[in-house]
Amino acid sequence: MNTLVNFRPAQPSKTDQFSAGANTMAQKKQPSGRKPGQRAAGPKALRSQIITVRLEPQLRFAAELAAAKTRNTLSTFMEMAVERAVSEVVLVEDANDGQPRTAADISVAVWEPHPADRLVRMQHRYPVLLTLTEKRLWRVITEQADLWEETNDHALILDTARLKSRWDHVCAIADGRNETE
Numbered sequence: 001m002n003t004l005v006n007f008r009p010a011q012p013s014k015t016d017q018f019s020a021g022a023n024t025m026a027q028k029k030q031p032s033g034r035k036p037g038q039r040a041a042g043p044k045a046l047r048s049q050i051i052t053v054r055l056e057p058q059l060r061f062a063a064e065l066a067a068a069k070t071r072n073t074l075s076t077f078m079e080m081a082v083e084r085a086v087s088e089v090v091l092v093e094d095a096n097d098g099q100p101r102t103a104a105d106i107s108v109a110v111w112e113p114h115p116a117d118r119l120v121r122m123q124h125r126y127p128v129l130l131t132l133t134e135k136r137l138w139r140v141i142t143e144q145a146d147l148w149e150e151t152n153d154h155a156l157i158l159d160t161a162r163l164k165s166r167w168d169h170v171c172a173i174a175d176g177r178n179e180t181e
Helices: 014-028 043-047 057-069 074-086 103-110 115-125 132-143 160-165 167-174
Strands: 090-093 100-102 148-150 156-158
Touching: 057 074, 074 103, 090 103, 100 103, 103 115, 115 132, 115 160, 115 167, 132 167, 160 167
Parallel strands: none
Antiparallel strands: 090 100, 148 156
16 A cells, blocks of 8 residues: 655755745845736847747757757757857858958848838848848838938938838838738
């Protein structure tokens, strides 16, 4: 016959006392505006995006082994591997100085949170790297007269604030969903 026995020491251990104290402190020190257990929305929360990746079973197994060895989650290990890879892949030679530019270099040079700002920077600095979708977007932008302002010397300057306010409309036109207006 198997009997389940629950044993409790007569006095709480140091670990139990520490845990109870830490829990009490955590409950008392809850930052204002957040519910207990709710995570703070910091730079990492704004930065991280979820993607789906297909891996061969053997490659996934190898990645899990490497993640465990480096004491990382598989997700963190994959992020580190991608960071390393984009620092190694040369995309173009810079037109100004002839130096090779990696994907990481270009992302530092052109990254902006808003896709309209990012597209303008890509078109200005690395037009050869635009995707087909980005080329269509840029064509729509160049054809929208109300997005451009004429300077005193008759040069045209893109009004990026107006572009951002009309970004969804510009995207719809580029996708062929909205040809009017």
